[in-house]
Structures are given as C-alpha cells and as structure tokens.
Amino acid sequence: xxxxxxxxxxxxxxxxxxxxxxxxxxxxxxxxxxxxxxxxxxxxxxxxxxxxxxxxxxxxxxxxxxxxxxxxxxxxxxxxxxxxxxxxxxxxxxxxxxxxxxxxxxxxxxxxxxxxxxxxxxxxxxxxxxxxxxxxxxxxxxxxxxxxxxxxxxxxxxxxxxxxxxxxxxxxxxxxxxxxxxxxxxxxxxxxxxxxxxxxxxxxxxxxxxxxxxxxxxxxxxxxxxxxxxxxxxxxxxxxxxxxxxxxxxxxxxxxxxxxxxxxxxxxxxxxxxxxxxxxxxxxxxxxxxxxxxxxxxxxxxxxxxxxxxxxxxxxxxxxxxxxxxxxxxxxxxxxxxxxxxxxxxxxxxxxxxxxxxxxxxxxxxxxxxxxxxxxxxxxx
Amino acid sequence: xxxxxxxxxxxxxxxxxxxxxxxxxxxxxxxxxxxxxxxxxxxxxxxxxxxxxxxxxxxxxxxxxxxxxxxxxxxxxxxxxxxxxxxxxxxxxxxxxxxxxxxxxxxxxxxxxxxxxxxxxxxxxxxxxxxxxxxxxxxxxxxxxxxxxxxxxxxxxxxxxxxxxxxxxxxxxxxxxxxxxxxxxxxxxxxxxxxxxxxxxxxxxxxxxxxxxxxxxxxxxxxxxxxxxxxxxxxxx
Numbered sequence: 201x202x203x204x205x206x207x208x209x210x211x212x213x214x215x216x217x218x219x220x221x222x223x224x225x226x227x228x229x230x231x232x233x234x235x236x237x238x239x240x241x242x243x244x245x246x247x248x249x250x251x252x253x254x255x256x257x258x259x260x261x262x263x264x265x266x267x268x269x270x271x272x273x274x275x276x277x278x279x280x281x282x283x284x285x286x287x288x289x290x291x292x293x294x295x296x297x298x299x300x301x302x303x304x305x306x307x308x309x310x311x312x313x314x315x316x317x318x319x320x321x322x323x324x325x326x327x328x329x330x331x332x333x334x335x336x337x338x339x340x341x342x343x344x345x346x347x348x349x350x351x352x353x354x355x356x357x358x359x360x361x362x363x364x365x366x367x368x369x370x371x372x373x374x375x376x377x378x379x380x381x382x383x384x385x386x387x388x389x390x391x392x393x394x395x396x397x398x399x400x401x402x403x404x405x406x407x408x409x410x411x412x413x414x415x416x417x418x419x420x421x422x423x424x425x426x427x428x429x430x431x432x433x434x435x436x437x438x439x440x441x442x443x444x445x446x447x448x449x450x451x452x453x454x455x456x457x458x459x460x461x462x463x464x465x466x467x468x469x470x471x472x473x474x475x476x477x478x479x480x481x482x483x484x485x486x487x488x489x490x491x492x493x494x495x496x497x498x499x500x501x502x503x504x505x506x507x508x509x510x511x512x513x514x515x516x517x518x519x520x521x522x523x524x525x526x527x528x529x530x531x532x533x534x535x536x537x538x539x540x541x542x543x544x545x546x547x548x549x550x551x552x553x554x555x556x557x558x559x560x561x562x563x564x565x566x567x568x569x570x571x572x573x574x575x576x577x578x579x580x581x
Numbered sequence: 582x583x584x585x586x587x588x589x590x591x592x593x594x595x596x597x598x599x600x601x602x603x604x605x606x607x608x609x610x611x612x613x614x615x616x617x618x619x620x621x622x623x624x625x626x627x628x629x630x631x632x633x634x635x636x637x638x639x640x641x642x643x644x645x646x647x648x649x650x651x652x653x654x655x656x657x658x659x660x661x662x663x664x665x666x667x668x669x670x671x672x673x674x675x676x677x678x679x680x681x682x683x684x685x686x687x688x689x690x691x692x693x694x695x696x697x698x699x700x701x702x703x704x705x706x707x708x709x710x711x712x713x714x715x716x717x718x719x720x721x722x723x724x725x726x727x728x729x730x731x732x733x734x735x736x737x738x739x740x741x742x743x744x745x746x747x748x749x750x751x752x753x754x755x756x757x758x759x760x761x762x763x764x765x766x767x768x769x770x771x772x773x774x775x776x777x778x779x780x781x782x783x784x785x786x787x788x789x790x791x792x793x794x795x796x797x798x799x800x801x802x803x804x805x806x807x808x809x810x811x812x813x814x815x816x817x818x
Contacts, residue, residue, distance in 0.1 A: 201697050202690050211685035496681045499640060501670025502698055576631075576640050578677060 204506070205513035208490075219482055220518055224525025226475045227555065230468055231530040232537070234547045237464045239540035244373040244452040247311070248445060250323040251292070253418035254427050256443045257434055264443055265294045265415040266373050267451050272440065274383075274412045277419075283433060285425035288318040291414035293386040294372075299346060299354050299379070306346045308379045309372035312386020312414075319418055322367065322380050330365035333382055341365035341380040356381075357389050373452050375539040387412065472554055479522070480562035483515045487566035491573060499575035511566040519559030523552050586649065587749050587782030588614040588637055590807075593646030595632055606632050608805040610646070614784065614798075616749065619769075619776040621793055622786045624802035630786045631754065633802065637784065638673055638752050639665035651749050670699055674743030674781075676753035680735035682727040688714070688738050689723040695746045706745070713741040717771065733764045740771065744779060751775070753785040762791055769795045 209216050257280055258270040272291075280289040293312035298305040313321050315333045322332040322341055330350045333339045340361040342348045352363040361381065370378040381389075391413055393401070421427050431442040443451065487494070497507055527548060534541040595607040606629040614620055624630050635641035637648065639655055639662065648656040650672055655662040662668050669675075682691045692710035697703060714720040717737040719730075727735050736756060743751050753772070757765035769785075769792045776783045776797075785796070793799060799810040 201703070202686065202694055204685075207690065208685040492681065493683050496675075496677070497683070498666070499638075499669065499675055500695055501666045501668070501673075502695070503666065506698060576635050578675075578681065 203513075204510040205517065208510065208514060209517060216518070217521070220521035221525045223475060223478055223482070223518065223522035225529050226471060226478065227522055227526030227551065228529030228533070230471045230475070230551060231526060231543060231548060232534060232541060233464050233468045233471065234551070235530070235534055235541035235543045236537075236539065237461055238542035238544055238547070240375065240457050240460060241453060242542055243371045243375050243540055244457055245449060246369070246371060247321070247373065247378065248448055248452070250326070250370070251319065251321045251418060252420075252445075253319060254421040254445055255419045255431055255434070256445075256448050257417040257419065257438070257440045258415070258443070260439050260441050262441055263451055263455070264441070264448060265292075266448070267455060270415050270441075271413045272415070272417060274387075274414045276414075276438070276440075277417050279438065280417050280419050280434065283430065283437075285421050285430040285433075287420045287422040289417055289419040290314055290317040290319040291383060291416075292319075292321070292418050293383065293390060293415045295386065295390050295415075296376070297356065297379075297389065299342075299348070299356070301347060303347070306377065308342075308346060308377045309374070310386060310389070311378060311380050312383045312390075313380065314383045317383075319420070322365070323370070326367040326370050327365055328368045330363070332365055333380060334364070336382050336384050338362060338385065339364045339382065341367060343367045343370045343377040343379065345371075345377045346379065356385075358394075359385075361385070369540075371540065373457075383414070387414070472558065475522075475555075476558035476562055479515065479518060479559055480565045482518065483511065483562055483566040484569065486514065487511060487569045491569070492578065494570055494573045495575055495578040498573055499578040504571060507570050508567050511570055512560070512563045515559045515563035515566065516556065519555045519562075523555045526551075585616045585651075586613055587616040587618070587651060588612075588784070589647075589649035590637070591647040593633075593636065593648065594644045595629070595636060595641075596644045605805055607636075607643075607802070607807075610805075610807040612800065612807050612809070614782045616780045616782050617776050618797045619773050619783045619785070619795070620798045620800050621796040622784050622800045622802075623788070623793075628802045629805070630802060633807075634752050634754060634784065634786060637750070638675065639668045670695060671746060672749050674746065674748035674751040676736075676739050676743045676751060676756045678755045678758040680727065680732070680739040682735055682738055682742070684727055687724050687726055688719070688730070691727070691738060692741050692745045695742070699746055710741065710745060713744055714738070717741050732759055733767070736760065736764075736768060737771070740768070740775070744775065744781075748781060751781055751783040753783060755786050755788065757787065757789055757792060765789055765792050766795070 256264050258264040259272055262268040262270045264270055274291045277289045277291045280286055291314060295310050297310050298307055311321055332341055338359050338361050340354060340363055342363055344366050348363050350363055350366060353360045372378055421430050427444050431444055434440060434442045494507055530543060534543055591611045593607055593610040597604045597606060622630050632641060636643045643656060645658050655668055689707060689710050692713060693706035696706040711720055711723060714723055717740060719734055719737045722730055722734060757768050760768060772783050773795055775781060801808050801810055
C-alpha cells in the first residue's frame with residue numbers, strides 16, 4: 201500500500217524540514233529550560249558536597265549562610281570539637297564580593313577557610329591548575345569562569361591577592377563563581393573597616409567590632425554516632441541552630457530553588473503548550489492545503505482511516521523530527537549560557553513522550569477537518 | 582455490446598430546504614442507462630446536473646425514489662447500501678473538470694491508489710495501471726509527477742484512474758471544460774471507446790455543444806424532469 205504520509209512529506213520536503221527545525225528550536229528551548237533547573241540543582245549541591253560536613257552550626261534561629269545572615273564566634277569551633285561524637289570542626293565564611301577585572305568586575309562568592317584546619321572545601325578533583333591555599337594571606341583560588349589566570353594579581357580591600365589555583369565547575373548555590381581565600385583574609389574583608397571608618401567610629405565612641413566572627417561552624421561526626429543526636433546536643437547546650445547536610449540541601453533546594461523551579465516549570469509548560477498549538481496550526485494549515493485532494497479521495501471512496509492515518513503519521517513525523525532538531529539545537533547552544541545547563545537523557549525522553557502526546561493532540565484538528573470534508577466539494581458545478 | 586442496465590433511476594426526487602424555503606431540484610426522474618453507453622447530461626447552470634450526478638454517485642442522498650447500480654439497489658427512499666463509500670470505491674469512477682490528481686503521488690501511484698485500497702496487490706495494481714496508461718497512450722509518463730504533464734496528458738491519467746477499479750459506471754463532471762476543441766473531441770472519443778471496449782456506462786456533464794454528436798444519448802434536465810433528446814434534433818440546448 202502506498203504510504204501517503206511519506207509521499208506527501210517527500211513532495212514538500214524543504215517546507216517540512218524548515219517547519220520541523222522551527223518547532224525543534226522551541227523544543228530545544230524547552231530542553232534548555234529543564235537544563236537550567238537541573239543546573240541549579242547541581243550548583244546548589246556542589247559546595248555542600250565539596251565541604252562534605254555532617255553538621256552546619258549557625259546563629260540561633262537562622263537558616264544558615266545560604267539562606268540567611270549568620271554570625272558565630274570563630275572559637276565556637278573549639279567548643280563544638282569537644283562535644284561527644286564530633287570528629288572535626290572548622291570555621292567557615294561566605295561572602296559576595298566583586299573581583300576587579302580588566303573587562304568588567306566579576307561577582308563571586310568567596311569561601312574563607314582555615315588553611316591549617318582539618319576540613320578543606322577545595323575539592324582537589326576540581327582543581328585544574330595550580331594548587332590550593334598554602335599561606336594565611338593574599339592567596340586566592342578562583343574558578344575558571346572568572347577569567348583569571350594563575351599568578352594574576354587581584355586587588356581586594358587593601359591588598360593584592362595572587363591567583364595560585366584554578367578550579368573548574370565550582371559555583372555557589374546561586375550559580376555565581378566560587379573563589380577560596382584564607383579565613384583570616386576573609387574575616388579582614390568582611391569585618392575590618394577602612395582606617396577612615398575606624399577613626400570615625402572611635403571619634404563617635406564606638407568600639408570597633410569584633411573581627412573574629414565567621415558565618416558557620418562545620419563539623420563531621422565520628423563513625424558510630426548518630427548525626428541527629430549530636431545535632432540535638434549542640435542545639436540544646438550551645439543555643440545554636442544546627443542543620444545536617446541533608447537539611448542544608450533541603451533548605452537550598454526546597455526553600456531557595458523551589459520558586460525558581462516553579463517559574464522554570466511554568467515556562468516549560470507554556471513552551472510545550474505553545475509548541476503543541478504551533479504543531480496543531482501547522483498540521484491544520486497542511487490539511488487545509490490538501491482539502492481538495494482529501495475531498496477527491498473521499499469521493500473516490502477512500503476510507504477515512506487511510507486519510508486520517510496520513511495526517512496522524514505526518515504530525516507524528518513532524519514531532520519526531522522537531523524533537524531531533526530540538527536536541528541538536530540544545531546541545532549546540534547549551535554551553536553558551538552563563539549559568540550551568542545540565543542536559544540529561546531521561547529529561548529528553550520525557551520530552552519525547554510529551555511531544556508524541558502533543559503531536560497526537562495536535563493531529564486532532566487535522567483529523568477533524570478530514571472527517572468533516574465534503575466529498576461533494578470535489579465536484580464543481 | 583451487452584444490453585445490461587448499469588444505472589436505473591425511478592421516481593427520483595431531490596428537494597433542498599423546507600416549507601416556504603423548499604426548492605425542488607429534481608422531481609420524479611426516471612431513466613435507465615445501459616453498460617457501454619456514453620450519455621451527455623446537459624442543462625443550464627443551477628438546474629441540478631451535479632446534484633443528479635452526486636445522487637447517482639452515492640455522494641448526496643436523494644429525497645425519495647429508487648436507484649439501482651447494476652443489479653444492486655442502493656437507494657430506496659433511504660440508502661439501502663450499507664457503505665456508500667465502498668460502492669463508490671468498487672463500482673464508480675469519477676472524472677472531474679480539472680484532473681485533480683493527487684500532486685504528491687506520481688502518475689502510476691495515482692492510478693493504483695484505489696485498486697490497492699480495494700485489496701488488489703501492488704504488483705497486480707501496477708500491471709493493470711500500466712495497461713491502462715498504455716491504452717491511453719501515456720505509459721511513458723508513469724513515473725512522472727502530474728506537475729510535469731500537460732493538461733491533456735493529466736486528463737488522460739485522470740481517466741486511467743477512473744478506470745483502475747474496473748468500474749461499471751463513470752461519472753464525468755465537465756471533463757473537457759479546461760481543454761481546447763481538438764483535445765475535447767479527442768477526450769470524448771476516448772470515453773466513447775472506453776464505454777464500448779470496457780463495457781462501462783458513462784454519464785458526462787457538459788456545456789460543450791461541439792462534442793454532443795459523439796454521445797449515444799443526450800439527457801437533459803427540463804423543469805426538474807429528465808428528458809432524452811435524439812442526436813438528430815436541430816436544437817438541443
């Protein structure tokens with residue numbers, strides 16, 4: 201039996217391909233949107249996974265450094281360290297800073313850590329050049345996205361910092377590039393005022409604030425101890441908020457990313473609906489163009505099933521080709537976006553399923569037109 | 582030529598609308614057309630030629646009356662045939678004013694589409710199609726697209742398509758309307774030959790007086806009734 205859909209597509213191949221490419225670009229954007237969401241999820245967990253702490257001890261009644269401002273004394277790490285079940289504990293800071301760059305300033309999140317401490321947040325697997333911090337002052341490890349190279353000098357506050365290491369794919373939960381500096385440098389940057397400000401404060405009788413503050417204490421728990429029980433002990437006796445790694449992840453993904461995820465989800469849903477409508481309109485137009493032939497086929501006695509199958513097959517093929525073009529398109533452009541885009545195969549297959557359902561729905565308008573076509577319209581008179 | 586009835590119509594009536602909007606198009610029409618006959622259907626525009634053609638072709642339902650196609654009674658105040666589309670597919674061939682070939686199929690596919698839908702194998706359908714295309718002297722264009730053929734060539738393909746399902750009846754709606762005089766006569770001669778050699782009844786709607794002498798009978802719609810004219814009558818239209 202003659203495959204009418206195949207013949208029709210071959211007859212208007214150029215038009216079909218251009219149409220599929222157009223719809224494909226829309227589907228490519230859908231994949232990119234899903235990739236943005238996946239990227240946010242990955243970004244959110246990078247720092248947590250690299251630090252690999254079991255407990256996050258933060259200012260009481262706050263949600264921790266990723267969600268709210270938190271200040272605790274640096275020496276709290278010693279108090280935490282002696283609590284039964286704690287293996288290691290260290291102080292850590294996080295702050296948003298702008299790195300001056302020849303082109304334009306680069307907004308980054310700086311992680312300050314004790315370079316002599318027992319927990320190093322620089323994941324050696326991500327270090328692609330140079331080394332991690334070795335001295336207490338004026339060294340910095342940057343991520344490749346900042347555009348700095350080894351040995352570059354960066355002015356931060358009153359001092360110049362030397363780039364000693366470059367990491368790859370290290371970003372904050374918000375997607376900003378990460379840099380690492382020593383805890384002392386971080387405290388200076390965060391809490392040490394300029395000379396003029398200090399003089400000004402002294403003149404007003406204000407004592408300069410304590411610079412031995414950090415944003416959180418991170419700790420690991422010894423084997424054999426229950427993380428939740430140790431966390432409860434700290435909450436009870438130290439008047440601090442304590443979060444396990446899983447709770448921190450939940451704060452990041454549910455509290456911080458949830459809205460963005462919903463927004464992206466809504467955009468994605470709208471794009472899928474728009475794609476469906478466009479496919480439906482294209483199929484409707486393609487069917488309208490063939491109405492004379494369809495009337496003739498019906499007049500000649502061809503069964504509806506044969507004509508309907510032609511329309512449905514054409515719609516499905518349009519959907520499949522658009523999906524293929526969409527995948528190619530998304531893979532060609534995804535690394536041009538400033539933030540991480542993660543394209544995952546299961547997402548692509550899910551979209552494929554959605555496209556097939558959307559194509560079937562879209563074909564209904566063409567099918568309806570075929571069924572309502574009057575065979576008498578083939579005869580003039 | 583076998584004198585077998587191909588089309589028999591009895592008291593056929595077709596009205597449109599109701600009550601004060603009632604329009605009577607055909608009223609109590611009765612006639613019979615034999616296999617092998619080439620019959621012209623003439624009438625002024627709007628007199629109901631196409632309506633009559635569509636009722637015989639099981640496309641448009643009459644208001645009342647009876648229609649036989651061959652031995653089968655397809656209408657008796659309602660459709661008695663279960664599947665009118667199947668009747669069209671198996672018993673009737675259609676030829677239109679323009680060729681209306683399916684543009685995305687090549688010539689031989691256009692001709693084999695209907696037989697293949699009727700369950701004829703692709704090989705057998707192609708063999709029959711080639712025979713028809715040779716018969717209509719267009720076999721060398723079998724694998725061309727209709728856009729590559731002239732109007733006359735396409736009309737011959739359309740005739741081949743109408744014959745491909747071995748119909749008992751061919752209904753042609755002004756098949757020469759788009760052709761010049763010479764080609765019109767050529768097409769009618771061809772239809773005449775087909776009617777005799779394939780033993781098919783052909784009703785052709787036409788406005789073209791020049792081709793009327795080639796028909797066996799002239800059927801005219803006059804005052805909603807069907808009347809037959811003889812060819813030697815001085816004035817037909």
